[in-house]
Amino acid sequence: MSSERTPLIAGNWKMHKTVADAEDLIQALLPRVSTSDGVEVAICPPFTALNAMVDSTRGSRVQVFAQTMHFAAQGAFTGEISAAMLSELDVHGVVLGHSERRALFNETDKALAQKVAAALAAGLTPILCVGETDEERERGDTERKLRHQIKEDLSKVAEAELSKVVIAYEPIWAIGTGKVATPHQAQEAAGFIRALVGDRSKEQSNLVRVLYGGSVKPENAQELLALADVDGALVGGASLEAESFAAIVAAAG
Numbered sequence: 001m002s003s004e005r006t007p008l009i010a011g012n013w014k015m016h017k018t019v020a021d022a023e024d025l026i027q028a029l030l031p032r033v034s035t036s037d038g039v040e041v042a043i044c045p046p047f048t049a050l051n052a053m054v055d056s057t058r059g060s061r062v063q064v065f066a067q068t069m070h071f072a073a074q075g076a077f078t079g080e081i082s083a084a085m086l087s088e089l090d091v092h093g094v095v096l097g098h099s100e101r102r103a104l105f106n107e108t109d110k111a112l113a114q115k116v117a118a119a120l121a122a123g124l125t126p127i128l129c130v131g132e133t134d135e136e137r138e139r140g141d142t143e144r145k146l147r148h149q150i151k152e153d154l155s156k157v158a159e160a161e162l163s164k165v166v167i168a169y170e171p172i173w174a175i176g177t178g179k180v181a182t183p184h185q186a187q188e189a190a191g192f193i194r195a196l197v198g199d200r201s202k203e204q205s206n207l208v209r210v211l212y213g214g215s216v217k218p219e220n221a222q223e224l225l226a227l228a229d230v231d232g233a234l235v236g237g238a239s240l241e242a243e244s245f246a247a248i249v250a251a252a253g
């Protein structure tokens with residue numbers, strides 16, 4: 001973590017929590033993270049709980065992010081949500097390109113390039129997820145995969161806006177598996193991603209935040225968050241409980 005970049009700890013709730021469950025969780029979480037200065041805290045509830053969570057977190061340090069969106073402003077896209085619909089709710093940002101969306105819902109880099117640009121144009125902070133599969137790492141293709149995703153997904157972002165995007169390095173083999181990347185692997189990949197941004201703008205690469213995601217827990221958070229190029233965490237399972245999520249936030253403070 002560098003002192004020029006404010007760490008961000010974001011909890012991805014995925015398809016968990018009804019509005020009532022979300023209320024319980026946020027009420028338990030707010031007092032536990034209220035004193036964590038110098039850390040940004042975000043929750044990513046399902047669409048149905050966004051409105052309630054924006055209301056419940058107003059005036060607190062907790063930001064609310066959606067988990068996906070469509071790139072079009074409006075249209076015949078049944079079931080989809082636009083950037084304007086999210087910003088109207090006062091949502092802070094949106095997770096884009098999570099590996100589950102890429103793998104299960106065919107989210108492509110071409111679509112993501114448009115989504116990242118549409119989110120920024122609507123004043124939303126995108127958290128762009130990138131990462132390699134087990135097989136890609138095994139055959140030495142991690143850097144090639146990251147280079148491809150970063151190049152494509154940020155292709156419509158102007159140089160001066162690059163640091164408005166938060167990039168989450170999420171090795172797919174570490175998501176929800178309990179198999180966390182070693183500090184060496186996490187630092188190597190986060191540093192590589194920063195260097196890729198640096199190929200477009202050195203200045204922006206010093207500002208852009210790179211998170212690590214993949215089985216982050218209170219027990220391993222401190223060593224991951226201490227890495228030079230890791231500026232926070234995208235947390236899945238451990239964000240569903242106030243105590244464990246607050247412990248990860250505390251590790252970033």
Ligand code: PEP
Nearest residue numbers: 175176213214215236237
């Ligand atoms: C995620 O879904 O982005 C994630 C990192 O999940 P987990 O922390 O459960 O591995």
